[in-house]
Amino acid sequence: MTTTSEQASADMSEVPPSNTMRAIVQRAFGSADTLQPTDIEMPRIEADEVLVEVQAAGVDRGVWHLMMGMPYLVRLAGFGFTKPKTPTPGLDVAGRVVAVGSSVSRFEIGDDVFGIARGSYAEYAPAKESKLAHKPANVSFEQAAVAAISGITALQGLTDVAKLEPGRRVLVIGASGGVGTFAVQLAKALGADVTGVASGRKLELVRSLGADHAIDYATTDYLDGAIKYDLILDAGGLNPLRRLRKALKNDGTLVIVGGEGGGRITGGIGRQLRAVLVSPFISQRLTMFISTESHTHIERLAEYMASGRVTSAIGRRYRLEEVPAAIADLEAGNASGKSVILVRESEGNHAK
Numbered sequence: 001m002t003t004t005s006e007q008a009s010a011d012m013s014e015v016p017p018s019n020t021m022r023a024i025v026q027r028a029f030g031s032a033d034t035l036q037p038t039d040i041e042m043p044r045i046e047a048d049e050v051l052v053e054v055q056a057a058g059v060d061r062g063v064w065h066l067m068m069g070m071p072y073l074v075r076l077a078g079f080g081f082t083k084p085k086t087p088t089p090g091l092d093v094a095g096r097v098v099a100v101g102s103s104v105s106r107f108e109i110g111d112d113v114f115g116i117a118r119g120s121y122a123e124y125a126p127a128k129e130s131k132l133a134h135k136p137a138n139v140s141f142e143q144a145a146v147a148a149i150s151g152i153t154a155l156q157g158l159t160d161v162a163k164l165e166p167g168r169r170v171l172v173i174g175a176s177g178g179v180g181t182f183a184v185q186l187a188k189a190l191g192a193d194v195t196g197v198a199s200g201r202k203l204e205l206v207r208s209l210g211a212d213h214a215i216d217y218a219t220t221d222y223l224d225g226a227i228k229y230d231l232i233l234d235a236g237g238l239n240p241l242r243r244l245r246k247a248l249k250n251d252g253t254l255v256i257v258g259g260e261g262g263g264r265i266t267g268g269i270g271r272q273l274r275a276v277l278v279s280p281f282i283s284q285r286l287t288m289f290i291s292t293e294s295h296t297h298i299e300r301l302a303e304y305m306a307s308g309r310v311t312s313a314i315g316r317r318y319r320l321e322e323v324p325a326a327i328a329d330l331e332a333g334n335a336s337g338k339s340v341i342l343v344r345e346s347e348g349n350h351a352k
């Protein structure tokens with residue numbers, strides 16, 4: 001009888017490269033200094049996975065949390081207790097399928113894909129079939145590489161959770177970030193009047209994404225209640241619930257996506273839990289969610305991208321060896337929109 005791993009390795013016979021590849025490796029939780037470019041063994045795929053020849057990979061907050069092992073809740077959630085469970089970081093990916101596991105039915109060798117992998121800061125990355133979609137032909141690898149995690153979070157927050165309808169007034173807090181840059185564009189595509197909140201130096205970006213109004217959080221109290229919103233999508237700033245409620249209509253909805261700086265143990269998740277506890281007793285709807293990483297959501301996002309209604313807001317570009325700098329820049333607040341790691345330098349990587 002053939003075992004899963006034997007089957008997977010048999011399927012990998014199509015793979016041309018040597019037994020090793022270049023990858024970023026992390027042996028202990030910690031800052032970006034713990035990330036080392038290294039030659040390592042080619043990854044093996046499980047039966048429900050494909051092997052992606054990585055063209056480009058995305059940088060997002062989740063990668064930073066998994067690198068640091070913080071908040072500690074991340075470790076309890078199964079990502080490793082004293083060191084990362086997956087030594088190669090990187091989640092968002094775009095590239096070409098070069099091997100398929102025995103139970104994979106949606107992809108074939110040669111397909112161009114994007115989505116969420118296990119270790120995308122490498123020349124090759126395994127990814128579950130259920131977390132990948134076909135890359136639209138008119139979307140470049142770099143555009144696709146930064147889209148999945150932030151894009152599906154914005155999409156689910158606005159549609160599945162908030163049930164946004166045309167004509168609504170929406171406030172996106174964190175509009176210059178990964179989730180926010182997608183949320184501004186998606187809310188516009190869904191027919192909303194959109195206000196984006198970001199730092200002053202990134203307001204031009206927020207406007208360029210189609211926001212009707214852009215507010216600098218450092219100079220304006222955007223939650224003073226002078227304008228009331230139907231929906232607040234909160235992806236930055238850790239504002240207390242009482243302040244967020246002040247800017248929400250009586251029948252408005254608050255969707256908390258997340259926010260940084262909430263403490264080493266829980267990361268400030270208490271705010272989300274309080275929102276859910278309070279919500280049944282008031283007229284406003286206060287809610288939070290953890291995005292579902294499934295291909296159906298990535299495919300929905302792909303449709304928006306293929307139609308040109310949503311584009312990845314790529315800020316900085318880095319080479320594979322520069323992953324530590326990319327993550328340090330994100331931590332320092334220097335990233336704007338999404339940063340991309342160009343693992344292979346080829347023409348198809350770039351935006352058309």
Ligand SMILES: NC(=O)c1ccc[n+]([C@@H]2O[C@H](COP(=O)([O-])OP(=O)(O)OC[C@H]3O[C@@H](n4cnc5c(N)ncnc54)[C@H](OP(=O)(O)O)[C@@H]3O)[C@@H](O)[C@H]2O)c1
Pocket residue numbers: 060061062149150153173174175176177178179180197198199200202217235236237238256257258259260289290291333335337
């Ligand atoms: N629930 C989920 O499933 C889910 C999924 C993805 C991400 N998240 C979480 O959601 C949060 C946002 O993710 P992201 O990838 O968009 O992060 P990001 O790219 O780092 O963006 C953060 C955003 O917050 C803004 N911001 C920073 N300080 C602020 C302040 N004091 N007031 C208002 N806005 C402020 C930033 O603006 P400037 O850069 O202009 O300063 C930026 O627009 C993170 O905490 C992440 O962990 C949750």
